[in-house]
Every structure is written in structure tokens, then in C-alpha cells.
Amino acid sequence: MCGRFSLTVSPEAIAQQFKLSQVPDSQPRYNIAPSQNIATLVKRKEAPEKQFQWMRWGLVPSWAKDIKIGYKLINARVETVTEKPSFRSAIKQRRCLILADGFYEWQKQGKQKQPYYFQLESGEVFAFAGLWETWNSPEDERVISCTILTTAADAVVSPIHERMPIIVPSQHYQAWLDPEVTTPQDILPLLSDRDRLQAKPASTMVNNPKYDSPALAVSAE
DNA sequence: CCAGACGTTGTT
DNA sequence: GTCTGG
DNA sequence: CCAGACGTTGTT
DNA sequence: GTCTGG
Numbered sequence: 104m105c106g107r108f109s110l111t112v113s114p115e116a117i118a119q120q121f122k123l124s125q126v127p128d129s130q131p132r133y134n135i136a137p138s139q140n141i142a143t144l145v146k147r148k149e150a151p152e153k154q155f156q157w158m159r160w161g162l163v164p165s166w167a168k169d170i171k172i173g174y175k176l177i178n179a180r181v182e183t184v185t186e187k188p189s190f191r192s193a194i195k196q197r198r199c200l201i202l203a204d205g206f207y208e209w210q211k212q213g214k215q216k217q218p219y220y221f222q223l224e225s226g227e228v229f230a231f232a233g234l235w236e237t238w239n240s241p242e243d244e245r246v247i248s249c250t251i252l253t254t255a256a257d258a259v260v261s262p263i264h265e266r267m268p269i270i271v272p273s274q275h276y277q278a279w280l281d282p283e284v285t286t287p288q289d290i291l292p293l294l295s296d297r298d299r300l301q302a303k304p305a306s307t308m309v310n311n312p313k314y315d316s317p318a319l320a321v322s323a324e
Numbered sequence: 325c326c327a328g329a330c331g332t333t334g335t336t
Numbered sequence: 337g338t339c340t341g342g
Numbered sequence: 343c344c345a346g347a348c349g350t351t352g353t354t
Numbered sequence: 355g356t357c358t359g360g
Contacts, residue, residue: 104333106343136360137343164330166337174358175331177343188330188338209343211334216344253332266333310344312360 104178105231105251105268107309108206109133109220109320110142112228117142117202120228121276127155133319135203136312137161137177142202143233143249146280153280156235158199162250163238164189170238170246178253179234181269181287190250193234194287198280199249200230200271205320207309208264219263220305220320223270223298232269232279232290254291259300272296 110117111131118126121144129142141160144153161173176189184190204227209216223229235249252269260267271279275293278285309319 104343106333108343134360138358138360162331164337166330171358172331178332180332183331190331192337207343218343250331264333312344 104253104264104266105206105208106137106177107312108135108203108231108268110135110203110228111317111320112204117228121153121200121202121230123155124152125155132315133317134309134312134315135160137174141249143235144200144202144230144276144280145198145235146277153200153276156199156247158235158247158249160251161248162189162193162234162236163246163248165192165236165238167238168241170240173248176250178266178268179250180266181232181252181254181291184234184252184287190234193236193250195282197235198282199233199235200276200280201233201249201251202228202230204228206231206268207305208260208267210263216310218305218307218309220303220309221260221267221300222303224301225298227298229273229297230271230276232271252287254294257294257300259302263302269294270297 114126114129140157143156146153162176163173179190205222232252233249238246253266256267308314
């Protein structure tokens with residue numbers, strides 16, 4: 104699964120990498136946690152180009168009574184996403200790319216859990232496959248929220264953890280953002296097109312979301 | 325018909 | 337909103 | 343994902 | 355143990 108990730112590159116680098124016309128208002132983050140605002144790209148029907156959009160991490164379905172349901176919906180399994188009431192509408196209509204340059208997974212070692220940090224071997228910024236929703240709170244505030252699709256772990260991740268986030272290869276960004284074109288099952292064979300991942304042990308300081316510094320991603324235990 | 329759930333991961 | 341269970 | 347709280351009444 | 359918050 105994916106419950107913590109990073110986006111440490113500068114906003115200028117993001118704009119360049121994803122060919123954005125505007126430089127996003129973002130800060131380097133080493134420890135992004137659920138319920139926080141995360142950087143995404145969406146393609147609106149009326150607009151020719153994909154657009155930068157902040158979203159709350161943890162999808163809140165439109166029919167939800169309480170925003171708290173989003174804490175449980177931080178990931179969606181690609182194997183079942185088309186069937187689940189919470190995701191079915193979003194998978195057909197509301198795709199997004201979630202910007203990241205690393206993610207964390209925890210390995211169980213008996214009673215202990217050791218975090219690992221995963222990046223592309225190239226070190227480049229990349230994008231998770233995501234879905235989004237809008238929700239109107241009882242106070243009539245609009246919340247845009249999202250979830251990260253997960254799949255079976257690949258050869259690099261599987262020694263650490265069974266599941267991993269779907270990383271969309273850059274040549275397939277447009278296809279993923281257009282639900283008319285790409286089904287969740289279409290995307291799976293394309294995942295091997297990206298760079299390989301590399302894993303590093305991370306500091307257990309990453310366990311606590313209040314720590315958000317370069318030390319987390321770089322240092323081993 | 326209405327009431328209540330709607331999810332993931334991991335562990336057993 | 338839509339589906340399942342009673 | 344992990345960390346941290348988890349309750350009431352009444353008084354300041 | 356389970357839920358909420360980050």
C-alpha cells in the first residue's frame with residue numbers, strides 16, 4: 104500500500120517535468136501523510152492541458168456524511184476499484200496524477216517495523232495513478248480529495264511489502280487522465296515501462312508525521 | 325419496503 | 337448515490 | 343502509514 | 355482495541 108510519500112523537488116522542477124504553464128505553489132516535503140493536501144494534475148474536459156490541483160489525501164465520496172471516511176480511503180486496490188461503491192464513479196470520470204519523488208513502505212521484522220524509502224533509480228519525480236472526488240460538507244464547504252491506486256509489489260518492493268502504489272510511466276500520463284481511453288486493467292501491463300525503483304532503509308523518525316526533513320529519506324538506521 | 329454500509333492492509 | 341441485507 | 347487519544351462534570 | 359489526526 105502507500106501511506107506516506109515525498110515530493111522534495113522545487114516547484115520550478117515540477118513545472119518543467121510535467122510541462123505546466125504555471126509554477127505551482129509548493130514546498131519540498133519529505134513526509135507527506137494522509138489528510139494533508141497533496142499536489143496533483145487533472146485534465147478537465149473543457150481545458151486542453153492538464154492542470155495543477157491541490158487535493159486532500161483520503162477520498163471522501165460525494166455521499167459521505169463525514170470527512171473522516173477519507174482516513175480509510177487513502178488507497179484503492181486496482182483489482183477491485185471498478186466494483187467498489189466508493190470508487191466506481193471516480194474511476195469512470197475523475198482520474199488524476201499524484202506528484203511524488205519517493206514513497207515509504209514498512210517491513211515487519213517480528214514486533215518491529217522498519218521503514219524503507221523507494222525512489223526511481225533515475226531520481227526523477229514521478230506520478231502515482233489517482234482518483235478524485237468533490238464533497239460538500241454540512242457547512243457547505245467544498246473539499247476535493249483523492250486516493251492512490253495500489254497493485255501487487257514488484258521485484259524491488261516485494262521483499263519489503265506485498266503492495267505498492269501504481270506509478271504511471273510518463274508516456275502514459277495523458278492516457279491515464281482520460282477515462283474514456285484507459286481502463287485500470289489497461290494500465291497494469293504498462294507499468295514496466297518506467298525506470299526501476301531503488302530501496303533504502305529510512306529513519307524511524309518517518310513514523311511520526313510531525314518530522315518532515317531531508318534526514319528521513321536519506322539516512323539509514 | 326427501509327436501514328445501513330460503502331475501504332485498505334494485515335493477521336488469524 | 338447505490339447496493340445489500342432484513 | 344504511524345502516533346496518540348480514548349470520558350464526564352464542574353469550575354476557572 | 356479502535357478511532358482520529360497528522
